[in-house]
Amino acid sequence: MRPGGLILGIESSCDETAASVVRGGREVLSNVVASQMQMHALYGGVVPELASREHLRNITPVIREAMFKAGVAYGDLDAIAVTSGPGLAGALLVGISFAKSLAFALDKPLVAVNHLEGHIHAVLMQGSESAGRQVGESEEEVPVLALVVSGGHTHLYLAKQRAGTWHYRNVGRTVDDAAGEAYDKVAKLLGLGYPGGPWIDTLAPHGNPKAVPFRFAEIRHRGADPSAEPTFDFSFSGIKTAVLRYVETHGMKPAIDARRAEFAHLKPASAVSLLDRQTLDLLASFQNAVVGNLAKQTLRAADHFGVRTILVSGGVAANRELRSTMTSLAAEKGIAVHFPELALSTDNAAMIAAAAWPRFVAGDFAGSGLNATPQQRLG
Template structure:
């Protein structure tokens, strides 16, 4: 079995995971920064970077220990290269590059949005669903992005076609901004999510979404 250590520091969570043979998640360790950013009502990039510096080594060590692996038993490393906060990304990339050089192991740069898509595909594999037909239509809804992609598996990797995306704020940003205006604190998204079913869906008439490019 080939083992890959994945490292993620694109925003406000330091995460590391060990995956075996491309489909077996042997560990998944995440260090949250909610307590750090809560007093400011949102993520402060400089503080996020400093927290990543503090957390990355213990998080990686925990991921390896939980998976029963060592640095030397790894076959490759993978790290988020973007998109994300520049300073936060720099911590993960620098750490992964140093490990790759010291261990003489291959380093794989991962697009954070592509990672969202493959996380779902990985869950499907783990659930025993191996009959996925391609191409697949992938909706990526996160804090900073709301995109619709057509993902196709190729002989030498994957290809992605952008079908559509929001023109201004992503869905996650809208959640956070509305929560802040209503005084729900940070993170306010879960509060909005809890209260939404209790509201009147017809109270505000929204415009029809743009279906064609101008």
């Protein structure tokens, strides 16, 4: 390993083309993201074919900008890191193809990174003592519980650092919709903009979170062994259906249809005064229920495994109510909770370069046959 420790990270798993140069898994020298949000907002969600096309358009200028902002030359790099999955197949292939070509041309190692592990390292790279130490600083096996919650994922991982690398065990996942997906679908159902997370995060504080009593049923897996260790799974399709039924039974659809076109061009903060009390209460109750369920399941898992540290990452980790609720409830149990800074909550390449660092140190490199793994699992 050369002393520079410079890794260029490339991320293209969904609708953001990102590149970042990180030194030693911690020091972010640049972090550039080209978002496709405005384009996909026209369709109310990510269109895979359009996402792939935009990645092809953006990847070269994004990487050039990341290198320029970092103030380093390609020859200074020690490795190229790229997201190998999970994600959209076409989108992943754009990043992987570019990374493979660049690594070959520069004769540099190529490191494949799981997107979910990247989100976890978005917290670890910020250097909190109790959040876990990076490679080379400690060989202690200190287990932490990581909640990765975004538009495409809601997973709980028990994570341990052993012999310089991190190891993960999946102890909970969504059985249907991810939490962020539920936010997007409810926002669309109520005639709000895309993505739904920022809209609901902004509007929910103006409503009554107790107005609509949403409930989450206990998840029971058919044929499960009663004596087996419990799982801490999530399900968010039910609350989406409950919101739909509320809209139908309370005659809200005409008002929603009337505002849909107007709200497509508004910012969330501008919409507060244009929404009726019933809609604001519904949004507040929805968010209160989802955040409460995320916190409940995560803290149940922490109690079961005796974990004293929780990491929360992914796009939904930017949600203000989730940050506040999780922190306060965990503090009551003497558990520390850590979130990434807002810029590292959503998809970015700094987290990919950070997650690649332990693998680079261990010599865990990808071969020329690296391909996209859209359904790749972690742990």
